[in-house]
Amino acid sequence: xxxRQLECFVAVAEELHxxxxxxxxxxxxxxxxxxxxxxxxxxxxxxxxxxxxxxxxTQAGSEFLQDAKRILSDIEKSVSNVVHxxxxxxxxxxxxxxxxxISILLPKALLKFRQIDPTAHVQILEISSSGQHSKELIAHRxxxxxxxxxxxxxxxxxxxxxxxPIVVVLADTNPLSRSASLSVSDIVDQPIVGYPKHxxxxxxxxxxxxxxxxxxxxxxxxxxxxxxxxxxxVAHGLGIALAPAWVKNITPPGVSLxxxxxxxxxxxxxVSYRKSxxxxxxxxxxxxxxxxxx
Numbered sequence: 001x002x003x004r005q006l007e008c009f010v011a012v013a014e015e016l017h018x019x020x021x022x023x024x025x026x027x028x029x030x031x032x033x034x035x036x037x038x039x040x041x042x043x044x045x046x047x048x049x050x051x052x053x054x055x056x057x058t059q060a061g062s063e064f065l066q067d068a069k070r071i072l073s074d075i076e077k078s079v080s081n082v083v084h085x086x087x088x089x090x091x092x093x094x095x096x097x098x099x100x101x102i103s104i105l106l107p108k109a110l111l112k113f114r115q116i117d118p119t120a121h122v123q124i125l126e127i128s129s130s131g132q133h134s135k136e137l138i139a140h141r142x143x144x145x146x147x148x149x150x151x152x153x154x155x156x157x158x159x160x161x162x163x164x165p166i167v168v169v170l171a172d173t174n175p176l177s178r179s180a181s182l183s184v185s186d187i188v189d190q191p192i193v194g195y196p197k198h199x200x201x202x203x204x205x206x207x208x209x210x211x212x213x214x215x216x217x218x219x220x221x222x223x224x225x226x227x228x229x230x231x232x233x234v235a236h237g238l239g240i241a242l243a244p245a246w247v248k249n250i251t252p253p254g255v256s257l258x259x260x261x262x263x264x265x266x267x268x269x270x271v272s273y274r275k276s277x278x279x280x281x282x283x284x285x286x287x288x289x290x291x292x293x294x
Contacts, residue, residue: 001042003075006068008035009047013065016055091117093285096125096133097146099227100246101269105146105161109292113285120281137274143282144289145272148202157275159290163266164245166206167257169230171237177256184210191239193230194220203242206265231255 011021012032022032040047047061057065095106102124110122125142133145138155150158168187170177176186188211197204211218221239224230227247234241235254244267248257271289273282 001039003072005035005039005042006072008032009039009061010065010068010072012036012048012055013057013061013068016057018055091120091279091281093120093122093144093282094125094142095122095144095146095285096136096142097144098148098269100244101146104246104249105269105289105292109285109289112292113288116288117281117284120285122285133272137272140274140277143273143278144286147270147272148268150268150270151272155274156272158270158272161269161271161289163268166203166242166260166265166267167245167247168260169234169241169243169247169251170256170258171234171240172254172256173237174240174256176240177258179258181259181261183261184214184216187240188214188216190219191221192218193233193239193241194218194223195230196223196225199225202265202267203244206260207242 015021022029045060049056133147134151136142168182195204235252
């Protein structure tokens with residue numbers, strides 16, 4: 001069974017005349033009749049009564065007509081939706097990324113991009129797992145991803161945007177907040193607001209590796225994923241924390257940042273995207289991001 005067979009049957013059923021149906025479809029009468037007969041044979045049921053003077057629907061044909069029209073209508077809508085989506089996608093950019101990129105870099109990039117392409121639509125996707133971004137790129141569910149670890153393979157490429165140091169975040173009431181820098185030994189007795197390893201692996205490892213080197217165990221009082229929440233916990237004196245230097249942009253009153261001298265780890269920020277298959281709009285957005293000063 002194919003779409004053309006359904007179209008032929010519907011035309012004959014509505015016209016109740018093979019010649020008029022053949023003219024409507026631009027087919028010869030023999031070709032039209034052959035397609036309708038093939039459909040009846042495949043269904044194993046007669047759909048039409050035919051005489052030399054008259055064509056009429058059988059009961060089965062009358063019921064099948066409604067289904068056939070619905071099927072053809074659904075197909076038409078699906079094709080229209082695909083075309084509309086394909087055309088819309090040419091002007092869409094779907095972006096996902098780590099918190100720094102979404103809250104600090106992206107607004108700057110969008111302002112510049114709007115000047116270049118004011119009609120483009122940028123959709124921000126919330127993806128909590130840092131390891132999920134590459135999968136979303138490969139699956140074409142996102143177009144641009146801001147990530148901490150570069151990926152380079154047959155499908156995805158990455159460009160380093162910048163790297164930054166780790167700082168110790170403390171309440172101003174903490175005497176250590178006036179230090180020029182802090183080592184692991186300086187914070188060994190401090191309560192610490194930490195991160196789950198799966199959510200913030202770089203910061204998690206920077207803390208634990210530092211303590212392992214001095215043979216000590218960090219006093220983790222709680223673990224937080226969201227950095228804004230973590231900063232509030234620190235501000236209220238629940239503990240100190242490690243964070244990338246960019247948090248200076250969102251630090252609430254009553255909080256100080258001190259360089260963490262024990263860690264040689266740097267927090268990288270990459271923009272990742274597919275090597276091929278990107279629309280011109282996506283390409284322009286990527287170029288704008290690369291030129292944006294963080």
